[in-house]
Amino acid sequence: MSGSGDVVGVILILIGAAISLISAIGNVRLPDVYTRSHAASKSSTLGVLCTLVGTLLYFVISDGYFSIRLILGIVFVFLTAPVAAHVICRAAYRHQVPLAEGTAQDELKDYYMENENIDNKNTDNKANLIEKEVKLQVTE
Amino acid sequence: MKPNDVILRSVTRVAAVIILTFSIYLFMNGHHHPGGGFIGGLSTASAIVLLYLSFGIEKVRENIRTDFKKLAAIGVLIAIGTGTASVLFGKPFLTQTFGHVDLPIFGDTELASALIFDTGVALAVIGTAVNIILSISEDR
Numbered sequence: 001m002s003g004s005g006d007v008v009g010v011i012l013i014l015i016g017a018a019i020s021l022i023s024a025i026g027n028v029r030l031p032d033v034y035t036r037s038h039a040a041s042k043s044s045t046l047g048v049l050c051t052l053v054g055t056l057l058y059f060v061i062s063d064g065y066f067s068i069r070l071i072l073g074i075v076f077v078f079l080t081a082p083v084a085a086h087v088i089c090r091a092a093y094r095h096q097v098p099l100a101e102g103t104a105q106d107e108l109k110d111y112y113m114e115n116e117n118i119d120n121k122n123t124d125n126k127a128n129l130i131e132k133e134v135k136l137q138v139t140e
Numbered sequence: 141m142k143p144n145d146v147i148l149r150s151v152t153r154v155a156a157v158i159i160l161t162f163s164i165y166l167f168m169n170g171h172h173h174p175g176g177g178f179i180g181g182l183s184t185a186s187a188i189v190l191l192y193l194s195f196g197i198e199k200v201r202e203n204i205r206t207d208f209k210k211l212a213a214i215g216v217l218i219a220i221g222t223g224t225a226s227v228l229f230g231k232p233f234l235t236q237t238f239g240h241v242d243l244p245i246f247g248d249t250e251l252a253s254a255l256i257f258d259t260g261v262a263l264a265v266i267g268t269a270v271n272i273i274l275s276i277s278e279d280r
Contacts, residue, residue, distance in 0.1 A: 069162075076158055083151045090145075 005062030012054025020047035031100035033092045041085030048077050145194065152194040159187035167262055177258035181265030188270050197277060208274065212267025219260030222253060 026039025056070040099106060167180030191200050226235040238252035 072158065072162060076155065079151060079158075080155055083147055086147055087145075 005058050005060075008061060009054045009058030012050050012057065016047045016050030016052075016054060018047075019043050019050060023047060033097050034089055035100060037085045037089050037092075041082055045077060045081040048081075049074060052077070148194045152190055156187045156191055159183060159190065163187065167258065170258055171252060171254065177261030178265055180258075181262035182269060184262070185266050185269035185273075188266070189273050192273065192277070197274070208267045208270045210267075212264050212271065215260045215263030215265070215267060217260070218263065219257055222257045222260065226253075 020043070023039055023043035026043065027036050030036045030039055052070055052074045056067060056074070059065045059067055059070075093108065093112075163180045163183035166175035166183060167177060168175075170176030170180070188200070188204070191204075222236075223234040226237075227233055229235075234257075236252060236254045236257070238250055238254075241249055241251050243249050
């Protein structure tokens with residue numbers, strides 16, 4: 001009975017590790033914040049989920065022990081990791097982190113220029129002030 | 141400007157419930173499994189900090205009307221109180237006892253007086269952690 005648990009656990013955890021490796025490679029290779037967050041959130045979430053499900057099934061099949069904590073962890077990671085990526089991307093866009101070269105269209109740009117003009121101007125002013133201060137310090 | 145972080149808020153509503161449930165689980169399991177007052181208190185504090193992050197400090201303060209400084213003080217008082225209670229029974233300071241009690245739903249339950257000490261520790265940890273976060277964040 002413990003043999004099948006070993007097999008299921010090994011396969012799922014190996015798949016999870018491979019997907020996490022792909023996610024890490026994507027983090028290194030992709031050009032800008034948004035595509036990197038695309039690689040980091042989706043595939044690493046799937047990798048963690050595969051690893052956790054493999055652990056859960058291993059303990060269920062080989063020991064007969066059903067871990068509620070692992071179920072809770074699976075639900076929690078599945079729920080929060082995409083939201084974390086969303087919040088990071090949003091913060092990056094609001095601080096006008098540039099998109100990758102060769103981006104065809106930016107549909108959010110018009111919306112932000114219309115609705116959050118004041119906010120953008122404020123951040124621009126702040127950036128200009130900081131630059132001026134830096135220049136002053138340099139000249140002094 | 142009205143922030144439209146609907147995704148963060150609605151996920152926080154679910155995630156805070158999960159974190160609070162898990163922290164109570166950790167707190168109650170401390171006698172026989174990994175867990176206890178310290179980690180239970182810290183995870184409760186992390187749920188409260190998550191609420192602060194997504195809903196803003198003022199709104200959470202309106203809904204959780206707790207003075208966290210007083211909460212920390214009450215926790216330390218409870219911890220000292222369990223110690224002095226054992227002195228009153230003629231045992232050395234901080235001696236713990238346990239007994240089997242028939243509770244209505246749970247049946248035969250083993251209740252230890254160390255749980256009350258753990259409650260004190262958890263309250264002190266919640267109070268201290270949230271108080272640190274609040275005093276850092278209000279510095280403007």
